[in-house]
Amino acid sequence: MEFHRLEQLQSLSLRDKVARSERKIREWYYHHGGQVYIAFSGGKDSTVLLHLVRSLFPDVPAVFIDTGLEYPEIRDFVKAQDNVTWLRPKMGFKAVLEKYGYPVVSKEQAQCIYELRTMNISPQVREKWLRGKGRNSGRRRLSEKWHYLLDAPFPISNKCCDVMKKGPANAYSRRSGRHRFTGEMACDSFLRTQQWARQGCNAFEGGHPKSVPLAFWTEPDVWGYLGEKGVPYSRIYDMGFKRTGCMFCMFGVHMESGENRFQKMCRTHPKQWRYCMEELGLREVLEHLGVLTEPVADLFD
Numbered sequence: 001m002e003f004h005r006l007e008q009l010q011s012l013s014l015r016d017k018v019a020r021s022e023r024k025i026r027e028w029y030y031h032h033g034g035q036v037y038i039a040f041s042g043g044k045d046s047t048v049l050l051h052l053v054r055s056l057f058p059d060v061p062a063v064f065i066d067t068g069l070e071y072p073e074i075r076d077f078v079k080a081q082d083n084v085t086w087l088r089p090k091m092g093f094k095a096v097l098e099k100y101g102y103p104v105v106s107k108e109q110a111q112c113i114y115e116l117r118t119m120n121i122s123p124q125v126r127e128k129w130l131r132g133k134g135r136n137s138g139r140r141r142l143s144e145k146w147h148y149l150l151d152a153p154f155p156i157s158n159k160c161c162d163v164m165k166k167g168p169a170n171a172y173s174r175r176s177g178r179h180r181f182t183g184e185m186a187c188d189s190f191l192r193t194q195q196w197a198r199q200g201c202n203a204f205e206g207g208h209p210k211s212v213p214l215a216f217w218t219e220p221d222v223w224g225y226l227g228e229k230g231v232p233y234s235r236i237y238d239m240g241f242k243r244t245g246c247m248f249c250m251f252g253v254h255m256e257s258g259e260n261r262f263q264k265m266c267r268t269h270p271k272q273w274r275y276c277m278e279e280l281g282l283r284e285v286l287e288h289l290g291v292l293t294e295p296v297a298d299l300f301d
Helices: 002-010 014-031 044-056 074-080 093-099 107-117 123-131 142-151 159-176 190-199 220-228 233-237 261-268 271-279 282-288 296-298
Strands: 038-039 062-065 084-087 179-181
Touching: 002 190, 014 044, 014 084, 014 220, 038 044, 038 159, 044 220, 062 159, 074 233, 084 159, 093 159, 107 123, 107 142, 123 179, 159 179, 271 282
Parallel strands: 038 062, 038 179, 062 084
Antiparallel strands: none
16 A cells, blocks of 8 residues: 555656655654754755755755765765765775675675674574565565575675764764754665655654655656756766766666666776775676676777
8 A cells, every 4th residue: 555655656746746845844844843954965866855955944954974985076066065064984985895795786685695694593594584485584585596695705794884874874863963854765775665665754753763855756856856946966977877876886786787887987987996896806796796897898908
C-alpha cells in the first residue's frame, strides 16, 4: 500500500510536489522551533533543497561534510554559497579502507559481506543469509552472484559513509541541537524507498530524526525545478557526470552502462584518478568486479 502511495506522489506535477514539500519543510521547521539545518552536499538534489528551504526560511544554515572525496567542482560550488558550515570526519578515506574495507556493489550487500566475514555468525543464520531461507532471511541476504566476494583478496564493508558522513553530521546535530533536512529521494535506492515507507518525509522519532521533503521527487523533477527557477548548480554535471557523491565510491559502478564514472574520471580528473587507482588500490578491486578503469580507446593506444 505504501509503495502504491509513493507511485501516486511521484506522478504529481512539479507544482504540486513543490507545494507538498514546502508543507513538509514548514512542519519540520516549526516542530523544532527553527532549530534546523540543511545537509548540503553540493549536488543537484541538495541544491534544490537549499533553494526550497531558504525560499521559506532564509536564515537556515547549511552543513557540508568535507570528506576530501568531493569533485573539485563540487567544492568550488559549495564555497560560493552563503552560511555553510564545513565539517571534517575524524578518519580519512584511506584509513577507513584499511580498517574496515572497500565500498562495493551496494551498502546492503557490502554490509552483509562485512558481517559474514568478521562476525561470529551461527551456521544456521549464515545459511539464511547465503541461501535466503527462513522467515526473516530477507533482512540480510547476500545475492548469489556476490558469493565469490566472500573470498575476495581485499576487505569489504559499508562503513565509509557511517564514519565519514553520518558521524560528523550526527555529532553536529548533538552539539548544535539542530535537526537536519536532507535531499534524499526514494527513487535513489530500494533502501531509501523502504525508509520512506516506514517513516514518511518527516521522521520525528528514532535516534537520528531527519526530514526528507524531496522523498517523492524524481530526477526529472530536480532538473525541472533548477531550470524553472533558474537556480545555479555545480558545473560538474555539464561535464557528463550523473552522480557527484564521493569521487572514489564504488557502490553501483558495476551497473553503469557505457563509460563508467572511473573511466570518465580518468579523462577529466587524471590526478585524482591516479591517486585512487595507485594509492588507494581501487584498480585491483574494480578489476576483481570486472569493471573497466580506463577509457576503452586508451587500452589500444
